[in-house]
Every structure is written in C-alpha cells, then in structure tokens.
Amino acid sequence: ADPGPLAVFGPGAADAVRRTHSFPHTADIMVNSSHDPADGEVLAFEEQIGSHGGLGGAQSRPFLLSPL
Known part of the structure; x- marks a missing residue:
C-alpha cells in the first residue's frame, strides 16, 4: 500500500x-x-530565517524563551 505524500x-x-x-474558517487551499x-x-x-506552524522540521518542536 502506498503510504501517501504526508508519510515523510x-x-x-x-x-x-x-x-x-x-x-470553520480554514483556507480553501492549504500549501x-x-x-x-x-x-x-x-x-x-x-527568504526567511525561520518559520512555524507547518508539518515537519524543527518548527514542530515548541520552545519557550523567557528572561525569567
């Protein structure tokens, strides 16, 4: 069975x-x-230094940077 394009x-x-x-207010097309x-x-x-909110990669690991 094909694992599909999201398997990675x-x-x-x-x-x-x-x-x-x-x-209820999701986009018509998600890229x-x-x-x-x-x-x-x-x-x-x-061109950017980082991103967040997507699938895969380091941006899917949350962290908290606090001065306290």
Whole structure:
C-alpha cells in the first residue's frame, strides 16, 4: 500500500491536516512545503530565517524563551 505524500512528515501528519480542515474558517487551499529530515530545515517559500506552524522540521518542536 502506498503510504501517501504526508508519510515523510510523520505518523500524525494526515490527522493534523484533517483536523485543520475541520476548522470553520480554514483556507480553501492549504500549501505545505517540504523539509530536510537530515537537519530539520524547513524549505520556505520566501527568504526567511525561520518559520512555524507547518508539518515537519524543527518548527514542530515548541520552545519557550523567557528572561525569567
């Protein structure tokens, strides 16, 4: 069986897309880039230092930076 195009993003990727699709104000078209699994770098659509809120890569690991 074909694992599908989201398999490279991990076992919860398809469920995350289905969950997002269920939101009342979700986009008509959702576009997700790829990431390099070797270093976790996300391939952005424009020149930027980082990104968040997508599938795969280091941006899916939350952290808190606090001065306290």
